[in-house]
Amino acid sequence: MRILLVEDERKIANFIERGLKEKKYVVDVSHDGEDGLFKAEINPYDLILLDVMLPKVDGVAVCKELRKKKIDTPILMLTARDAVKDRITGLNSGADDYLNKPFAFEELLARIRALLRRQRTEKIDELKIADLELNLLNHEVKRSGKSIELTNKEYILLEYLMMHTNQVITRTMISEHVWKEDFNSLSNVIDVHIRYLRRKIDSGHKTKLIHTIRGSGYILKDSQ
Numbered sequence: 001m002r003i004l005l006v007e008d009e010r011k012i013a014n015f016i017e018r019g020l021k022e023k024k025y026v027v028d029v030s031h032d033g034e035d036g037l038f039k040a041e042i043n044p045y046d047l048i049l050l051d052v053m054l055p056k057v058d059g060v061a062v063c064k065e066l067r068k069k070k071i072d073t074p075i076l077m078l079t080a081r082d083a084v085k086d087r088i089t090g091l092n093s094g095a096d097d098y099l100n101k102p103f104a105f106e107e108l109l110a111r112i113r114a115l116l117r118r119q120r121t122e123k124i125d126e127l128k129i130a131d132l133e134l135n136l137l138n139h140e141v142k143r144s145g146k147s148i149e150l151t152n153k154e155y156i157l158l159e160y161l162m163m164h165t166n167q168v169i170t171r172t173m174i175s176e177h178v179w180k181e182d183f184n185s186l187s188n189v190i191d192v193h194i195r196y197l198r199r200k201i202d203s204g205h206k207t208k209l210i211h212t213i214r215g216s217g218y219i220l221k222d223s224q
């Protein structure tokens with residue numbers, strides 16, 4: 001799950017970003033409305049956390065602009081003001097929910113989960129290939145019904161592979177999505193993580209799901 005956080009107060013942005021990463025979300029951060037709009041238009045997000053008071057373009061304007069462009073990603077507005085008028089303005093501009101600052105992180109998480117769940121009612125909560133299951137909402141992974149403990153990076157990597165089952169995923173795609181940076185071609189960080197993941201997912205199972213495509217990358221599939 002990939003979330004865009006648009007928040008100009010660095011301390012709050014860092015706090016939210018760190019908390020969400022611990023909960024295995026992929027997080028991009030923008031510190032002003034203009035950059036937020038730009039990122040929201042070019043990247044596919046599952047959710048946008050949008051502060052109202054922002055430099056350059058304010059949150060309400062960002063929201064309106066995204067809806068005008070038919071980007072229907074769920075938006076949770078973060079507002080410092082506890083005024084009914086602001087909430088109504090926010091919701092009228094196309095936001096799905098709002099949360100008043102200051103808030104408890106648990107409250108933010110609960111709202112995020114609720115929005116993601118609502119968004120996914122007609123989609124799926126669970127990704128499945130062979131007997132491997134991944135729950136997109138509580139981030140639980142099971143193989144043959146048995147729970148598998150993954151680190152945050154391993155989870156994000158596996159979720160990415162499972163969202164692109166039967167497609168070759170290059171190292172560049174993985175480094176951009178999971179690490180959000182380009183590794184030079186000699187780096188073996190990805191291969192090391194794939195090895196860990198294989199050990200947890202495939203080891204001891206007759207059917208191997210993670211396959212290496214020599215010179216290209218990896219593919220998650222249910223056969224040789």
Ligand code: CA
Binds near residue numbers: 008051
């Ligand atoms: Ca602000």
